[in-house]
Amino acid sequence: MTDERGVIRKISWRDLFPWLVLLRTFRIAIQPTLLTAATAATLVMPIGWWVGGWMFLPKEWDEDRGRYVVQYPHEHGLSLADQLPPAAREYLPTTVVTGIVEPFLRLAEPLRHVFHTNITLRESAYYLFGWLWSLAVWALVGGFITRYAVLRLTTEQEPDLTATTKFALGRYLWYLLTPLYPLVGVVLIGIPIAILGIPIYFAPGIGSIVAGLLWIFVVVSSLAAAWLLAGLLFGWPLMWPAVSAERDGDPFEAFSRSFAYVYGKPLHYFFYVVVAALFGALCYAVVHVAAMLVTEFGFWALSWGAGGQNVEVIRGLVDDVLAGKDVSEQASRALVFGSSLFALVVGLVRMVEVAYTYSFFWCVASAIYLLLRMDVDEKEMDEVHIEREPPKAAATTTVATSTSATPTPPATSAASTKEAPATPPDTLPVSDD
Numbered sequence: 001m002t003d004e005r006g007v008i009r010k011i012s013w014r015d016l017f018p019w020l021v022l023l024r025t026f027r028i029a030i031q032p033t034l035l036t037a038a039t040a041a042t043l044v045m046p047i048g049w050w051v052g053g054w055m056f057l058p059k060e061w062d063e064d065r066g067r068y069v070v071q072y073p074h075e076h077g078l079s080l081a082d083q084l085p086p087a088a089r090e091y092l093p094t095t096v097v098t099g100i101v102e103p104f105l106r107l108a109e110p111l112r113h114v115f116h117t118n119i120t121l122r123e124s125a126y127y128l129f130g131w132l133w134s135l136a137v138w139a140l141v142g143g144f145i146t147r148y149a150v151l152r153l154t155t156e157q158e159p160d161l162t163a164t165t166k167f168a169l170g171r172y173l174w175y176l177l178t179p180l181y182p183l184v185g186v187v188l189i190g191i192p193i194a195i196l197g198i199p200i201y202f203a204p205g206i207g208s209i210v211a212g213l214l215w216i217f218v219v220v221s222s223l224a225a226a227w228l229l230a231g232l233l234f235g236w237p238l239m240w241p242a243v244s245a246e247r248d249g250d251p252f253e254a255f256s257r258s259f260a261y262v263y264g265k266p267l268h269y270f271f272y273v274v275v276a277a278l279f280g281a282l283c284y285a286v287v288h289v290a291a292m293l294v295t296e297f298g299f300w301a302l303s304w305g306a307g308g309q310n311v312e313v314i315r316g317l318v319d320d321v322l323a324g325k326d327v328s329e330q331a332s333r334a335l336v337f338g339s340s341l342f343a344l345v346v347g348l349v350r351m352v353e354v355a356y357t358y359s360f361f362w363c364v365a366s367a368i369y370l371l372l373r374m375d376v377d378e379k380e381m382d383e384v385h386i387e388r389e390p391p392k393a394a395a396t397t398t399v400a401t402s403t404s405a406t407p408t409p410p411a412t413s414a415a416s417t418k419e420a421p422a423t424p425p426d427t428l429p430v431s432d433d
Contacts, residue, residue, distance in 0.1 A: 018374060021153060021367050021381070022276050026283045028152050029360040033161060034145050038355035041141040048133025056125040073123045076116040080105050091274045099280035100273070103361040107134060108233065139175035142362050143168040147244040149366035154382045167387065171243055178239040178251040182232040189225045193218055231259040241369035247385035261372040268375050276364045283360065291353040295346055318343045
């Protein structure tokens with residue numbers, strides 16, 4: 001009797017558990033190139049919000065500071081973090097920074113204010129302008145990070161930075177327009193409902209009767225709007241990886257793929273998010289400790305020469321400067337200026353820590369997109385569009401000949417010379433395949 005038992009010598013864990021690709025995102029997210037790009041975007045993003053505040057929000061004269069101060073709006077309703085369903089909170093870590101929940105909320109929170117009913121026109125313009133500015137900034141940086149992450153996850157090779165940058169610049173308009181597709185649909189649905197509310201503005205009694213009679217149609221329209229908003233809320237992190245990974249990668253394809261993956265495999269999506277959040281919490285702890293050691297070691301070493309009490313005074317001024325407090329009356333001008341220089345460097349270290357969360361967020365979004373694409377479309381992980389440069393034409397050498405200087409070759413007879421088969425010089429062998 002033949003013994004057909006075999007010995008398993010190697011197990012391909014990636015084939016058994018494809019979601020293990022999520023564990024490779026940390027190494028990609030901490031690449032100096034990605035951290036530099038994310039830090040630059042993190043530094044530029046508040047500029048647009050500051051400009052939007054001065055353009056749209058009311059200003060009030062501050063006697064103490066001797067200048068006008070922008071009156072920023074208060075919080076409207078519950079934040080997105082407070083509206084997280086209790087069932088999801090049981091699986092997602094909510095007491096620690098995960099690296100994916102925080103960037104998601106920071107980028108999506110402004111739109112929640114726009115859709116609040118008790119908001120002024122000035123505040124709506126401010127939030128909309130700030131969100132569009134953030135979208136314009138991250139459309140370039142996020143496109144670069146997702147393209148880099150997609151290539152790194154699929155080819156396992158270091159992507160060419162120049163080619164990656166050109167790719168992100170070439171598809172910048174697509175990155176920018178893709179999240180706006182569902183919003184345009186929501187606005188088109190909301191315009192007729194807004195027109196229905198005009199009679200209520202002038203005659204609340206009669207207007208409410210008219211609106212009440214037509215409210216069933218409003219509910220039906222709201223179902224379509226809710227479908228678009230829910231797909232946008234959960235699907236927008238998948239849109240930019242779709243643009244970065246696919247050959248066409250146009251806004252319509254990215255929009256349709258993200259919605260298909262969100263509504264087609266919601267449990268798979270949630271599972272990947274939970275795994276990424278748990279892994280991200282551990283990774284952020286490592287980054288936070290590293291940033292803290294970089295900052296604290298410098299102050300500790302400085303205290304040996306400057307004295308612990310003096311260093312504590314400087315640290316207090318640095319914290320106040322970073323918090324935006326007025327420290328002009330707390331110490332001398334020289335000490336305040338020196339502490340401000342400390343604050344610039346310490347603030348940059350903290351900004352890099354925040355930028356890491358964005359880098360990790362887009363790397364994880366790229367990995368989740370590839371996993372969902374494999375689940376829904378049954379496409380392998382490595383099926384990613386790679387732009388290849390056209391082959392350079394072979395250099396041809398032209399030899400100039402003179403009929404007078406070159407002797408005519410002697411005639412040969414067909415009997416003494418065998419004909420060699422003519423082979424076209426530009427013909428390459430072609431296989432049967």
